[in-house]
Amino acid sequence: MDNxxxxxxxxxxxxxxxxxxxxxxxxxxxxxEGVNEPAISDQLFKAFVVTFVDGRAFVTFSLLFGFGIALMVKRQLDKGISVNESKRLLRRRSLFMILFGFTHQVFIGGADIIAFYGIAGLLIEGLIFKSKRFKEKALFVIGTLSFLTISTGWWFLSLFKELSEEANVNYLEMVIENVIAFPITVLVQLLFFPFLFVILLGVLVERKTWISHPEQHISKLRKFALTGILISVIGASPLTAITVGILNVSEKILAALHIFQILTGIAGGIGYTSLIALFGIAATKLTPKITNWLTAIGRRSLTFYLYQEALLVILLSPVAFGLGNKLGYTGIILTAVVIWITGVIIAVFLEDKKVPGPADALLRRLVYR
Structure with a gap:
């Protein structure tokens, strides 16, 4: 038994x-509003975010989430836990994740994905215990439905002009609006993005050992990394050109390019995961410190996801310090990087003290009590 x-x-x-x-x-x-004409650095950062981050980071995270669910269930069954008990634990975990996500979005004000992951856990609960063939059929069905909902959803949005929103200026307004927005956010994540498809893909990938034992699949992972990232970059390039002002297109064409960028992001997520797996093979010898830093925060991902979101709201939102009105695009991106670095520093300290992330520990305690 591999624990x-x-x-x-x-x-x-x-x-x-x-x-x-x-x-x-x-x-x-x-x-x-209120930021001056974008600087060259602003344009470069915008190009980077649209090309390499938007629709790619959460796809990668979702793939790893699906892998994690499958691995957790496998280890429970290996320990002799019954299928019914394993389902019950997964259900409890999913329900508490929805509660965590609701609390995060409503009371912290961050951009939440935790609740959706909880709902995804409930939706695929029965699938995880089915045969490989059944899961592959389910993946095809969910993939087809995702393609249809993403395509029609973004096309439908293109029929309406973007409504300008005023940022919340006080905490109570933020809470009230986020209570209303919470179910809409989850529905948008379900219908307008391929997260559910990618999570189930991650469940299937667990059986392949590409993530758990990448040293056995180096050649294949290299192909996945190169091909996936290349498709991802090509898919994002038109939207990048529009974002930085090189191209100017109609709303309908813009919607089509959004769809293209989102769908090719699936390949990007696979490519990123493959590249990370390859990095992990050599990282312990070549860059042990960087490996330790990344694993320290990665093992406490729930805690530091909430930490990052809270600091982004506190520093950038008008609900608190409102620096987003003063820093410009480059300053905002650098603020995000600094927040992440502080999270790494705290995570390494916790790792040295053998202390789990508070939010991660709380979730485990609630699930297994």
Missing amino acids: KRYLTPDIGRGFMLLLIAVAHAPLFHKLI
């Missing part, structure tokens, strides 16, 4: 937390 922690998921989650912070920080820039 050790694998490097690839921890390294992947640790690095993806950086990209998630970078992806979420510009949300405050979009909501708040």
Whole structure:
């Protein structure tokens, strides 16, 4: 029975937390006006985010989440836990994740994905215990439905002009609006993005040992990394050109390019995961410190996801310090990077003291009590 922690998921989650912070920080820039004409650095950062981060970071995180669920269930069954008990534990975990996500979005004000992961856990609960063939059929069905909902959803949005929103200026307004927005957010994540498909893909990948034992699949992982990232970059390039002002297109074409960027992000997530797996093979020898830093924060991903989101809201939102109104795009991105670095420092300290992340520990305690 193999109960050790694998490097690839921890390294992947640790690095993806950086990209998630970078992806979420510009949300405050979009909501708040008053920033001068973008500098060259702003344009470069925008190009980087659209090409390498948007629709890629959360796909990678979702793939690793699906892998983690499958591995957790496998280890429970290996320990002699019954299928019914394993289902019950997965259900409890999913329900508490929904509660964590609701608390995060409503009371912290961050851009939440935790609740969706909880709902995804409930949706695929029965599938995890089915045969490989059944799961592959389910993957095809979910993939087809995702393609249809993503395509029609973004096309439908293109029929409406973007409504300008005023940022919340006080905490009570934020809480009230987020209570209303919470179910809408989850529905958008389910219908307008391929997260559920990718999570189930991660469940299937667990059986392949590409993530758990990447040293056995080096050649294949190299092909996945190169091909996946290349497709991802090509798929994002038109939207990148529009974002930085090189191209100007109609709303319908823009919607089509959004769809293209999102769908090719699946290949990007596979490519990123493969690249991280390859990095993990040599990382312990070549860059042991960096490996330790990434695994320290990756093992406490729930805690530091909440930590990052809270600091982004406190620093950038008008609910608190409102720096998003003053820093510009480059400053906002650099703020996100600094927040992630402080998280790494705290995570390494906790790792040295053998202390788990508080939120991660609380979730485990609630599930297994």
